[in-house]
Amino acid sequence: MEQLRAGEGETAEPSPGVMTGRRRLLVLAAASLGAVGFPGGSAAATAPPAAPAHPRCDFDVAAENALPGTASWRVTRPGAAGDIAGFTSRVSVLPGEPVDLHVSTTAAAYTVSAFRMGWYGGVRARLVWRSPVLPGAVQPPARTDAETRMAYADWQPSTRLDTTTWPEGCYLLRLDTGDGRAQRYVPLTVRSPSTAGRVVIVNSVATWQAYNRWGGADLYKGTTGKKASRSLAVSFDRPYAGGSGSGQFLVYEAPLVALAERLGLALAYTTGVDIARNPELLCGAAAVVSLGHDEYWSPEQRLHVTRARDTGTNLAVLGANCCYRRIRYEPSRLGSHRVVVCYKEDYARDPGFVSGRPPTQDFRRTPSRDPESELLGVIYDGYPVDAPYVVTHPHHWLLAGTGARLGESIPHLVGVEYDRVHTAYPTPRPIEILSHSPVVCKGRRSHANSAYLTLPGGAGVFATGTMRWVEALDAGQPGAGAHHGLDAQAGAFTRTVTENVLRAFAEGPAGLTRPAADNVPAHYPASPAAAPPAA
Structure with missing residues (x-):
């Protein structure tokens, strides 16, 4: 586990006269969003919302898991650093939306296998798609932003994936070098078009990135191994160093995905990024499930989850340290919401804070205290x-x-x-x-x-x-x-x-x-x- 946290666990006692609670939440959200509407009521509503006008979602979890799975989805040959790695141009797509895959490999060729994660009789995955043999190429080494010490991969897209036949769910793409020397995962969420009436599984992708040391730095340590050299922002434009490329998914999320799919419940799938981007996404959801390590939230995500909760959507927090750090999303050259900004105790240096945005530090701390x-x-x-x-x-x-x-x-x-x-x-x-x-x-x-x-x-x-x-x-x-x-x-x-x-x-x-x-x-x-x- 990437749990190297100097000074964590400190708590600050509440101060009299400090604005806290739902009022502070709405002020923060207004500062970062502007006014947003949420069908079904406000944060103070006392009744569940009427059924929202969302696309009907006919995905059958039980039928999907009755299909034959495969036990051969695991990475068994991680290889050496640089043998093969990749990332997607988007953290999630709707079924049928294309996504670019950026790959660097020292091998002459590689293949991509898309495994949908679930129960599947206990083998935990189904092979949904496999590419033909693709030509390999070595892409440039990590680059670092001078202002934030953010590591990122300035790579060209290697192939475009067509997800037309891919059911919604949590996916691990596995990259295999043509010579059989190395394998690596790339996570991707095929998100649900509607969450109405469903239990929503939320991939904690911002937290995965916070602990991602690909390129030498994350939000905890930098290239010197010291806190002072840590990144102040982290990018989705890079592979995951941990979990054979899967980030924190296999430890903190996959066991719950398997259990929920075994039960055959009506499920929906999304990410914290998507909840932040879409104020209507959780309308009518039966429940939202926060998984094992869900630490980094934007004010928008918190606002939208709070509004859903206060209008009747249940919330299951199956971990600890949830909703602890306040972040801001910024764009990269690949699109919006590709950079996670969190200055922590250095929040006063954050250009976003200087320009009036909420401080990117712990929710519970002043200014903008909101435990x-x-x-x-x-x-x-x-x-x-x-x-x-x-x-x-x-x-x-x-x-x-x-x-x-x-x-x-x-x-x-x-x-x-x-x-x-x-x-x-x-x-x-x-x-x-x-x-x-x-x-x-x-x-x-x-x-x-x-x-x-x-x-x-x-x-x-x-x-x-x-x-x-x-x-x-x-x-x-x-x-x-x-x-x-x-x-x-x-x-x-x-x-x-x-x-x-x-x-x-x-x-x-x-x-x-x-x-x-x-x-x-x-x-x-x-x-x-x-x-x-x-x-």
Whole structure:
């Protein structure tokens, strides 16, 4: 994992008189967007929106997964650096839209195989398309922007992909050198034309880029290995260095995609970039699923998710450290939204901030303070930890079928980052704490919490409180390995709870049928009690 974070886990206590919450969210969004409309109501709406006028989406997940899969999708020969690598000109396309593939290879020839990721009887992928043999060429080395230390690949397109026959979903394109020496992935989302009535799986592509060190720098470290040389912006115009080219997809997202597709639910697929770009994208969605590591959000993405939540769309946060960093998208020569800008503590140097845009730093920090807890119910509390997950509400409907007992401890499930309920920050109520796991983070004692929140508009919000949740879904499965000591107990528990979440959230606003019963004072006695529900 690329989790090298000097100084992470620090928290800043709320300050009296600082504007927080939904008002701040709308001010930030207005500053970055201008006014936008969202069919179905405003952030203060109390009823789910009417069915939006979106294209009908007839994609059948169960029928797709009944097609024969292939177990040969994995990269087994990563080769040496520079043997082959690539990136797409767009992070996502609608089915049938073309996308350019930029490839550099030392081989004379290569092929491209498009694997749609899912369940497929447990083999996890289906070969949707394979190219003919294509001529290889070495493209220029990484270039670096002098102002932001942003690494990027100034490569020419190598081939154009026609996605006409590709069903919507999460894809890994695999590049194979003609001599069999090397393989590499290139991720691509074939996004859904409509999310209405569906559970929306969101690929966290901005976070993948934040940790991408291709070209020598990411948002954490630069070419000197020090924080001072880190990038202030990162580009989608380059391959992913980690995950054999897949970024963070295989660890933090693929296990959830497999589980959700195995359940045969009505699913939709998109990215955080697409949610930011399209204020109507989430209209009528049954639920939005944030996956294992979803740290970097633009104000536009946050606004659109908040509006969906407040008009009845459920939200499942299956990780930790979600919606922590505020970013801005800028264009590259390949198109809009190709650069992720995040100056962090150097925000005052950001030309965008100087010109009046929101600061590209942590949402919770001043200026423009807007802690993520107002959206999620929980707030990021620290890194790194490795601790047992302790069950404190075993009879809750979300834990049905787990067999969990009061005080049951699941080794290593809390890590490497964690969230908690912290009512010193804006925290919607009522909220139920389902786990209360003691942690020690850099000598500081605290707790990690899984929590369930319900909103006046009917939405339910579930947050796991741990970044290891999605990778734990595979624990104890054949060939899954033993990541961080996660075992069969962790796998069985997380799979059962996740199935409960997805099935309930797919039915519509969960708060209408499964309202939360606030229990925060039982775990944090100094916290104020929840206000009574409105009459």
